[in-house]
Amino acid sequence: MREIDDASTLKAWLDGGARDPVAVQSLDVEPFAAPLVTANLDGTVFLGCRASRDLAGAVVKQGALWFSAIDDFAFPTHRAHLYTPDELFEGFDPGDPRGYAATFDYRVFEEYERHGRERTPSILVSLARRLHDHSITDALEETIEGRAVVAIMGGHGMERGHPMYAGVARVSRALTRHGFLLVSGGGPGAMEATHLGAYFAPRDDRELDEAITLLAPRPKGASPGKEYADPDWLHRAWRVRDRYPIPAGREAEALSVGVPTWLYGHEPPAIFATRIAKYFANSVREDGLLSIASHGVVYAPGSAGTTQEIFQDVTQNHYGTTGLVSPMILFGREHWTRTRPVWPLLEKLADGHLFKELLALTDDETEIVRRIRMYDPELYRVTG
Numbered sequence: 001m002r003e004i005d006d007a008s009t010l011k012a013w014l015d016g017g018a019r020d021p022v023a024v025q026s027l028d029v030e031p032f033a034a035p036l037v038t039a040n041l042d043g044t045v046f047l048g049c050r051a052s053r054d055l056a057g058a059v060v061k062q063g064a065l066w067f068s069a070i071d072d073f074a075f076p077t078h079r080a081h082l083y084t085p086d087e088l089f090e091g092f093d094p095g096d097p098r099g100y101a102a103t104f105d106y107r108v109f110e111e112y113e114r115h116g117r118e119r120t121p122s123i124l125v126s127l128a129r130r131l132h133d134h135s136i137t138d139a140l141e142e143t144i145e146g147r148a149v150v151a152i153m154g155g156h157g158m159e160r161g162h163p164m165y166a167g168v169a170r171v172s173r174a175l176t177r178h179g180f181l182l183v184s185g186g187g188p189g190a191m192e193a194t195h196l197g198a199y200f201a202p203r204d205d206r207e208l209d210e211a212i213t214l215l216a217p218r219p220k221g222a223s224p225g226k227e228y229a230d231p232d233w234l235h236r237a238w239r240v241r242d243r244y245p246i247p248a249g250r251e252a253e254a255l256s257v258g259v260p261t262w263l264y265g266h267e268p269p270a271i272f273a274t275r276i277a278k279y280f281a282n283s284v285r286e287d288g289l290l291s292i293a294s295h296g297v298v299y300a301p302g303s304a305g306t307t308q309e310i311f312q313d314v315t316q317n318h319y320g321t322t323g324l325v326s327p328m329i330l331f332g333r334e335h336w337t338r339t340r341p342v343w344p345l346l347e348k349l350a351d352g353h354l355f356k357e358l359l360a361l362t363d364d365e366t367e368i369v370r371r372i373r374m375y376d377p378e379l380y381r382v383t384g
Contacts, residue, residue, distance in 0.1 A: 001045075003142075005080035007031070014039060024049055025080040025135075026069075029059075037062065047135070048078025070128045074104070074111045077131040082139045082257065082275040085241075089271060094238050097231045100268055105278075109265030112280065118263065129280040137288065140277040143257060144292055147181040150372055151293035153309045154190025154300030154331075156267060157225035161216035164332065165193045167365055168300050169208060171331070172197030174369045176256065180295060185285075186258025186276060187267045188228035190300040192237075195272035198256035202247050211240045228267045237271050246274075259289045290316060296327030296358070296372050301335040310342055317355035320382030327358040327375050329368050336361060354380065 004010050005025045013019055014035040021043030028050040029036060036055065042063035049069070051059070056066050070077045088105040100106050115125045152172060158165050168190050172182050176198040184194040196215075200208040215236050222230050246254045251274065258273030263282040279285040290297065290313050297313055299306060310328070317325050328346075330336040336343045343361050350356035358380070360371055 003080075003138075021045070023047060026076075026078055030055060033058075048076065048131075067131070070124070070131070072124070073128055075108045075128075075132055076135075077128045078135045079132070079139060080135070082136065082143055082277050085269070085271040085273065085276065088269060088276055088278065089234075092234070092238070094235055094242075097235075100234050105269065106265070109262050112262045112265060118280075118282070133279050133281050133284055136277050136279055137284070140257070140259070140288075140292070143275055143277075144181060144183075148179065148295045149183055149292050150175055150180045150295050151183045151289060151297045152190065152194040152300060153185065153297060153302065153306050154193075155302030155306055156185075156187050156189040156191065156228065156264075157303070158189035158193070158301065159216075159218070159225070159227045160192075160212060161218070164301055165190070166209075166212055167331070168193035168298075169197035169200070169212065171298065171365050171368050172256070173201050173208060174365070175372060176201040176253070178369070178373060180372065182256045183289065183292065184256075184258060184270070184273075185289065185305075186260030186269050186273055186278070187264060188233070188270065190302065191258065191260075192270040192272065193300075195256045195258055195270045195274075199241075199246065199254050199272040199274070200244070202250040202253040203244060207244055211244060214240050214243070234268050234271070241271060259285055261285045287312065291322050294322075294324060294326060294377060295375055296329065298329045298331050298368055298372075299336070301332045301339070303340070307340060307342060310346065314346065314349055314355075317358075318349070318353060323382055324377050325355045325358060325380040325382060326377070327360070327371055328355070329360045329362065329371060331362065331368060333361055333363050 001021060001023050003023045003025055004013060010024060010027060010032060013022060014032060023045045026048045030051050033055050037058040039062060041059060044064040046064055046066045060066050090104045091102040093099040093102060115122060120126050152168060172194045176182055182194055182198045184191040219230055227233055254274055256273050257275045257277060258270050259277045260269045261279045261282045269276055299310055313328055316322055330343060350359055
């Protein structure tokens with residue numbers, strides 16, 4: 001079903017005479033009242049659109065389905081597009097140490113906690129969140145359509161001054177320059193490094209190094225592994241983004257998608273992601289993030305969450321549930337063989353399966369890029 005999310009396209013569709021059903025999203029349709037009340041709208045769906053009660057009722061009488069926006073919450077129940085950082089961080093004051101608390105993103109998180117997190121007692125809250133997440137999934141699928149998607153997973157506790165942070169950023173930058181769309185869990189640590197690298201893809205190499213130097217210093221007495229809790233964590237990132245804007249006309253070269261969740265809403269999303277698919281349901285977000293990584297997943301050092309993602313990915317590759325078997329590259333030999341000794345079990349699980357030849361354990365950034373680039377999904381399609 002074709003989707004319409006701008007007024008000019010809706011007008012052209014209404015003027016077109018015989019027409020197939022469409023999904024009209026997040027539009028004020030009141031200006032189109034006259035043609036709507038006489039059109040055959042059988043099978044057409046209106047999602048989160050604005051109209052008077054009389055017009056909404058007339059549209060339903062013409063055969064359409066009408067899903068009203070629910071205005072009782074800080075978040076919209078339907079979006080036609082993914083969030084941008086400027087939308088999520090609307091209200092942020094770089095001069096205020098508590099600037100994040102004034103943002104749209106944080107207001108939604110506070111409401112999320114107030115109404116009950118993943119197990120809210122209110123059916124209205126639950127429905128509103130599901131409608132929101134459905135629209136995010138739809139917008140995400142539109143964003144990645146036709147793209148070679150690579151995910152980088154890794155710990156939220158990875159500090160900006162750690163050598164692996166720079167390594168992840170360089171890998172991401174290289175892959176973005178080769179035309180891959182980089183995605184991550186959209187939070188701090190290794191996830192932020194993923195988007196930082198993609199963000200700097202259109203810029204000179206030395207500028208990424210300069211940016212990391214500006215990001216790395218931490219306040220005196222800051223807790224190890226909790227850099228996202230520093231009062232100036234977001235402020236440092238904002239200063240870097242202001243100092244190094246994406247060159248005009250080259251926005252597509254810096255595209256990356258963060259996929260965070262309000263379940264971890266105390267961790268601000270990575271502002272270097274140029275598009276943000278933020279969810280309420282963490283389970284939908286995690287499985288979906290791995291499912292869209294059609295050209296492989298790189299696993300930087302992490303803890304329980306990253307380990308869980310490795311085995312979720314193994315399950316997808318083992319059973320071919322996405323229709324593809326794709327690369328799994330563990331970045332950090334010491335970490336994945338000694339600190340978190342996942343690699344030996346992973347090799348054992350892969351015995352006798354097609355995905356074994358797509359496994360790799362390495363410290364070499366160029367090897368990661370080479371393996372992703374040489375992967376041909378047509379050779380690894382799962383049928384039957």
